Amino acid sequence: MPGWLREWIGQGPKLPKVLVGLVVLALLAGGGYLAWRLINADQLPPGFAMANGRIEAERVDVATKLAGRLEEVLVKEGDTVKKGEVVARMDTAELKAQLADAQATVRQAERQLDQANALLAQRESELTLAQKEYERSKKLSEKGFTSKETVDQRHSAQATAEAAVNSAHAQIDLSKATIESAKAKVDRIQTFIDDSVLVAPRAGRIQYRLALPGEVLAAGGKVLTLLDVTDVYMTVFLPTSEAGRVAIGAEARIIFDAIPQYVVPASVSFVATEAQFTPKYVETKTEREKLMFRVKVQLPSEILEKYARWVKTGVPGVAYIRLDPDAPWPASLESKLP
Incomplete structure (x- = not known):
């Protein structure tokens, strides 16, 4: 029995033993159910794999072609820009x-x-x-x-x-x-x-402003960093036994820690050809089983366009990947969007 409960029973008014027993039983049942949920939360039916990861997006640097003085920067960090939009100008x-x-x-x-x-x-x-x-x-x-x-x-x-x-x-x-x-x-x-008029090479969100007006930059000097919010993915790592069964284009689901009530559909766009975190050459089966392969789980562009203002990099979550194309998705992993 928890110490706080024992203390409460000892200091509080005398209660019937039956009532005390019911309270204790309810607490134990609730704790057991919570423990069962935690133990079984990560369990998946055969034909699926899961891994933790963080959201990433393709980054594009807007840089100068020629050396010169930066005249003005027309955007701020966090601004959304369109492809071809003027974002900065050099002194000409x-x-x-x-x-x-x-x-x-x-x-x-x-x-x-x-x-x-x-x-x-x-x-x-x-x-x-x-x-x-x-x-x-x-x-x-x-x-x-x-x-x-x-x-x-x-x-x-x-x-x-x-x-x-x-x-x-x-x-x-x-x-x-x-x-x-x-x-x-x-x-x-x-x-x-x-070329002294710098434009956004693609639509996206300004992540960093790396130079200020008046600075003299060398050729190729970076002025801004742009995030393409229509090219977003989660990088995860899977062991050999699972990575070897992942097909390019395989269906996946992502659940973000910040919004666990939603399930976002995705697909596998990349599987690394070389393992990570292990020696280059391994000789035994046990060592080979420890190999981890990098996998990219891509979010659909149509969903990203619809929810572009909510897209953020670095957000952690869990990716679920279907290894067996014939395996039905569990009800808890059916797509669910706002």
């Missing part, structure tokens, strides 16, 4: 100056192209004149009205004009190449400016 004053210089180079190259085209028209006109003079001098020479030397001079002038035309064409090609190079530089700098 220097990049904008480089962009203006590159754009000026493009305009300069375009003016040079205009000049090259005008020069080509001039050279083609000079070539036409030189060709006509050469033809006239040839006819006059054939009739004896002009000297052979004059014909040679007109032929040389024609060749010079042709060379000038070819040079003008080359100048045009060079100007076009210069324009393409300058425009490529503009595009590259514009890409750097665009």
